[in-house]
Amino acid sequence: MAEKQIYRLQGLSCTNCAAKFEKNVRDLDTVEDVELNFAAAKLTVHGHPSLEQLEKAGAFDHIQVYPEKQPQKTIPFYRKKDNQLTAVSLLFVVIGYVFLFQFGDHHGLTLASFASAIVIGGFDLMKTGVQNLFRFRFDMKTLMTIAVIGAVLIGEWAEAAVVVFLFALSEALENASMAKARDSIHSLMEVAPNRATIKKDNQFVEMDVDEVNIGDIMVVKPGEKMAMDGEVVDGHSSVNEAAITGESQAVEKTEGQEVFAGSLNEDGALMVRVTKTSDDSTIARIIHLVEEAQTQKAPAQQLIDRFAKYYTPAILIIALVVIFVPPVLFQASWQEWIYNGLAVLVVGCPCALVISTPVAIVTAIGNAARNGVLIKGGAI
Numbered sequence: 001m002a003e004k005q006i007y008r009l010q011g012l013s014c015t016n017c018a019a020k021f022e023k024n025v026r027d028l029d030t031v032e033d034v035e036l037n038f039a040a041a042k043l044t045v046h047g048h049p050s051l052e053q054l055e056k057a058g059a060f061d062h063i064q065v066y067p068e069k070q071p072q073k074t075i076p077f078y079r080k081k082d083n084q085l086t087a088v089s090l091l092f093v094v095i096g097y098v099f100l101f102q103f104g105d106h107h108g109l110t111l112a113s114f115a116s117a118i119v120i121g122g123f124d125l126m127k128t129g130v131q132n133l134f135r136f137r138f139d140m141k142t143l144m145t146i147a148v149i150g151a152v153l154i155g156e157w158a159e160a161a162v163v164v165f166l167f168a169l170s171e172a173l174e175n176a177s178m179a180k181a182r183d184s185i186h187s188l189m190e191v192a193p194n195r196a197t198i199k200k201d202n203q204f205v206e207m208d209v210d211e212v213n214i215g216d217i218m219v220v221k222p223g224e225k226m227a228m229d230g231e232v233v234d235g236h237s238s239v240n241e242a243a244i245t246g247e248s249q250a251v252e253k254t255e256g257q258e259v260f261a262g263s264l265n266e267d268g269a270l271m272v273r274v275t276k277t278s279d280d281s282t283i284a285r286i287i288h289l290v291e292e293a294q295t296q297k298a299p300a301q302q303l304i305d306r307f308a309k310y311y312t313p314a315i316l317i318i319a320l321v322v323i324f325v326p327p328v329l330f331q332a333s334w335q336e337w338i339y340n341g342l343a344v345l346v347v348g349c350p351c352a353l354v355i356s357t358p359v360a361i362v363t364a365i366g367n368a369a370r371n372g373v374l375i376k377g378g379a380i
Contacts, residue, residue, distance in 0.1 A: 003046070003047070003048065004044060004045070004046055005044075005045045005046075005047075005048075005049075005067075006042065006043070006044050006045075006067075006068040007042070007043040007044075007045065007054065007065050007066060007067060007068060008041060008042060008043075008065075008066045008067075008068055009041040009042070009043055009058070009063055009064065009065060009066075010041070010063070010064040010066070011058075011061065011062050011063045011064055011175075012038065012041050012058075012061075012063055014061070014174075015038060016139050016140075017060075017061045017063070018036055018038045020060065020061075021036065021057060021058045021060075021061065021063055022034055022036040024057035024058070024060075025043070025045065025049070025054060025057045028047070028049050028053055028057065030047050030048050030049045030050075030053065031045055031046070031047035031049050032046045032047045033045075033046040033047070034046070034047075037291055039291075040291040042068075042291060043065065051065060051067075060128070061128075062082075077172075077176055080172075080175075082124075082168070082171070082172060082175075083172045085120055085121060085168070086121055086165065086168040086169055086171075086172050088120050088121070089117045089118075089120045089121025089122075089161075089164060089165045089168060090117075090121075090165050090169075092113050092114070092116040092117035092120065092161070093113075093114070093117045093161050093162060093165050095113045096110055096113030096114040096117060096157075096158060096161060097158065099113055100158060105155075105157070105158065106155075110157070111157055113161075114157040114158055114160065114161040115157065115161075117161035117164060117165060118148065118152070118157075118160055118161050118164050121161075121164045121165050121167075121168045122144075122148060122164035122167070122168065125141055125144055125145060125148075125164065125167060125168070126145050126148065126149075128141045128145075129141040129142050129144060129145025129146070130145060132145075133145065133146070138312045138313050138316055139312060140312065142312075142316075143312065143315060143316065143345045144163065144164075144167050144345070146316075146342075146345055147160075147163055147342045147345040148160045148163055148164055150338060150341075150342045150345075151163065151339075151342055154335055154338055154339060154342075156339065156342075159342075191225075191243045191244075191261075191262035191283055192209075192225060192226065192227055192228075192261040192262040192278075192281065192283050193209070193224075193225050193227040194208060194209055194227075195207065195208055195209065195227065196209055196212055196218050196227035196228055197218065197219045197220075197221075198212060198216050198217065198218055198219070199216075199217040199218075199219055199271070200216075204219055209227050209228060209278040210278055212227075212228055212274055212277075212278070213274070214274055214275060214276065214277065215273060215274060216273075216274045217233065217271055217272070217273055217274075218230060218271075218272045218273075218274055219269070219270075219271060219272075220259075220265045220269065220270045220271075220272060221265070221269055222237070222265060222266065222267050222268060222269060223264075223265070223266070224264075224265055225261075225262060225263065225264050225265070226239075226259050226260060226261050226262060226263050226264075226265065226272070227261060227278075228261050228272070228274045228276065228277075228278060228281060229258070229259070229260055229261050229274070229275055229276040229280075229281045229282055230258070230259055230272035230273050230274045230275050230276075231256065231257070231258055231259070231272065231273050231275055232253050232254060232255050232256065232257050232258075232259060232270055232271070232272055233255060233271050233272065233273050234255060234270070234271035235254075235255075235268055235269050235270040235271055236252070236253070236254050236255075236268050236270075237252075237253055237265050237266060237267055237268030237269070237270050238250035238251065238252055238253070238266040238267050238268070239251050239252075239253045239259060239263050239264065239265055239266065240263060240264040240266055241260060241263040243262045243263065243264075243283075244260045244261075244262055244263055244282055244283060244286070245260075250266055253270065258275075259272055260281070260282045260283065261278070261281040261282060261283045261284075262281075262282075262283040315344065315345065316345070318344055319341040319342070319344040319345045320341065322337060322340050322341040322344050323337055323338050323340070323341035324337075
C-alpha cells in the first residue's frame with residue numbers, strides 16, 4: 001500500500017457531491033485507494049497526488065483541499081461568494097416583483113429583473129443540472145433545473161426566480177449546518193496546545209509538538225495545558241483532566257504518574273518525559289474515534305439513503321404523469337398541468353430530508369465528545 005496522506009476539505013455539503021469527488025480522486029493515476037469521511041470532511045488518500053490534482057477533482061463543486069496539519073481558512077457566512085450571490089439574487093427577485101406590480105409580468109424591466117435573479121443565483125445549479133440531465137443522473141439539482149427551465153418556457157419567470165433563490169438559500173443553510181456540525185469535532189483539536197516547552201541542554205526551548213521526540217523532557221508551568229502525553233519525572237501538582245476523561249475533580253500527579261495532552265496543570269510546575277508522539281496522543285486517538293464514529297450510519301440514515309436513491313426518479317415520473325395525464329385523457333389545460341407538474345418537482349426535492357439525519361448525528365457526537373462522552377457511532 002502506498003503512503004497515506006490525510007487532507008481536510010471545505011465546501012463539502014452534499015453527499016452526492018462527496019461521492020462524485022471521491023470517484024474523481026480515485027480515478028487519478030497517482031492514487032491507489034481513497035476514503036472520504038463526509039461527516040468529518042476528511043479525505044484519506046493512498047498514493048502521491050498533488051494538491052493541484054485534488055483541487056481539480058473537486059473543482060466542479062468548489063471543494064477546497066488542505067493538508068491535515070495546515071490551518072484552514074475560516075470564511076464568515078456573509079463573505080462566502082455563493083451566499084453573496086444568493087443575497088443579490090434575492091435583491092433582483094424583490095426588484096422584479098416591484099416592476100411586476102407597477103408594469104405587469106411581461107414588461108421588459110420585470111423580465112430582466114427575474115432573469116438576472118435566475119442567472120446570478122442559479123448559474124452553478126443550472127450548469128450541474130444540465131450536465132446531469134445529459135448523463136441521465138437524476139438528483140436534486142436535476143429536478144430543480146427541469147423545474148426552472150420549464151417555468152421559463154411557460155412564461156412563469158417570477159416562479160422560476162423564486163425557485164432559484166429558495167434553492168440557493170437552502171444550499172447556504174445546509175452548508176452552514178454542516179460547517180457548524182464539523183466545528184464541534186474540529187474544536188477537539190484545540191484542546192491540546194500546538195507548542196511545547198522542552199528542556200534541552202539545561203535550556204528551555206519552545207517548539208511545535210510535531211518536532212518533539214519521545215523521551216524529551218517537557219516543562220509544564222502552573223496554568224498551562226499539557227501539549228503531549230507523558231510521565232511525570234519531577235514535581236507535584238493537581239491536574240484537571242476533564243477534557244480527556246470527563247472527571248470533574250482535579251487529580252494529584254506526582255513522579256511516575258501519567259499525564260495526558262489537553263489536561264490542565266493547575267498549581268505546580270511539572271517535568272514530564274514525553275511517551276507518545278502528537279499523532280498518537282490520547283486526545284488524537286479520541287478525535288480519530290469520534291471521526292470514525294461519524295461514518296457509522298444510524299438505521300434512520302441508512303433508510304433515508306436507500307429511500308433517496310429511488311425517491312428522485314420516482315418524483316420525476318410522478319411529475320411527468322401530472323403533466324401528461326390530465327391534458328391527454330381529460331382534455332385539461334396544458335399550461336395549468338405543466339405548472340402543476342413543475343410544482344411537484346420543486347416540493348419533491350429531497351435535499352433537506354437527506355441532510356437532516358447526518359447533521360443531527362454529527363452534532364450530537366461532537367458535542368458529547370467535547371463534554372467527555374465518547375459515542376461509538378450512530379449505528380445500534
